[in-house]
Amino acid sequence: MHRSPPMVRPPSIPTARVTRLRRRLSERDFAVLAVLQRVRLASLRQLQRLLVTDGSPRARTRRAQLLLTRLTKLGLVTRFSRTIGGIRAGSSGYIYGLSGLGQAVIDTGGPLGGKRRRVWESKPYFQDHMLEVAELYVQLVEQHRLGQGDLLAYDAEPAAWRHFTGPGGELVVVKPDAYVRIGTAAVERSSFIEVDMTTETLPTIQRKSQRYIDYWRSGMEQQRHGVFPKVVWLVQNEHRAERIAGVIKKLSRDAQKLFAVGLLGNSARLLGGGTQGAAA
Structure with missing residues (x-):
């Protein structure tokens, strides 16, 4: 986002x-x-x-x-x-x-x-970010054509955004870069995607993660779709993956399972259920 x-x-x-x-x-x-x-x-x-x-x-x-x-x-x-x-x-x-x-x-x-x-x-940073999100879509379509997973849904922002009522009754918006749903054999995997360009601080990553946790605990996504998607941080290198994984490990134990970290170059395979390349 x-x-x-x-x-x-x-x-x-x-x-x-x-x-x-x-x-x-x-x-x-x-x-x-x-x-x-x-x-x-x-x-x-x-x-x-x-x-x-x-x-x-x-x-x-x-x-x-x-x-x-x-x-x-x-x-x-x-x-x-x-x-x-x-x-x-x-x-x-x-x-x-x-x-x-x-x-x-x-x-x-x-x-x-x-x-x-x-x-x-837009500024080069915003263009680079949107092009990375577009590249994920292209790779998922290519993977779909090869029979390596059916691309059942792909919503970029703002279609991927979710609204819910926060703990204090306030309106809260979760803004993933994309929502993806992929089918392989008899299994469907859904994910909220956060494309990380190494420009946001770790406290910002922690705040974003907490917002997803609040949304998960609201139960609204589960009521609508029967499952809460995995929140997948896609990063540019192993060092950044380790930093974000470190943030996730500081979250509450029950919430850590909501998150995964992977490399942008391996994102299509990761979302389809293959090797992650890096994990929370």
């Missing part, structure tokens, strides 16, 4: 314009918009891995470039000025987000009827 940066409200968009654009779009065009609606930001390479999977690597990259260039020219997606991967990444390092117009076109609540997120040029 992270605080969203300042945002700019998109201008009012004529319904007729939205209708005309919808008629021009292909199934793959809509798929791009749907992915960006789900994960907020994605690189061209990530979008290619999700949506352009046939042909040689060069052909896939070229088709993805043409697809995103077209959607950018139509004003449906925004290409950010920053790239990832350095100069050698070329256009594969471009970052894309859904524009206000794109949000209107993908709006499933009727013509401009749904609540649309605003568009912003």
Whole structure:
């Protein structure tokens, strides 16, 4: 979870314009918009891995470039000025987000009827964080295609957020970066995901963990879904994993079982029930 940066409200968009654009779009065009609606930001390479999977690597990259260039020219997606991967990444390092117009076109609540997120040029930290969350989604989809676990649900923020009444009667919001549910054989595993970028202090990690404990003790998630998801901290290296595991070990004994710590590079396998790489 992270605080969203300042945002700019998109201008009012004529319904007729939205209708005309919808008629021009292909199934793959809509798929791009749907992915960006789900994960907020994605690189061209990530979008290619999700949506352009046939042909040689060069052909896939070229088709993805043409697809995103077209959607950018139509004003449906925004290409950010920053790239990832350095100069050698070329256009594969471009970052894309859904524009206000794109949000209107993908709006499933009727013509401009749904609540649309605003568009912003966020700081590199926020972009990196959202791209890591997007990468988790891409890896889970790839794992699903290989038959290594059925991706039954993936909600990014704010769809993953949970609200409950705190001990003092106050409204409390738990803000995981994502909620994931994966099926393997006869087992389903659900998880709240916290992508850690090594920028938050350990006391902040402890406070976030306590908020999950309070939500668990409220019983609301169990009433709604029959189970409380594992809270999985995904980190960049073993040292950070050990630090967060140390925080978890200081929590109450009954609550420690709610948490796990794993490496970002092994996250898809971890969430599917494989080797964790690091654990609380």
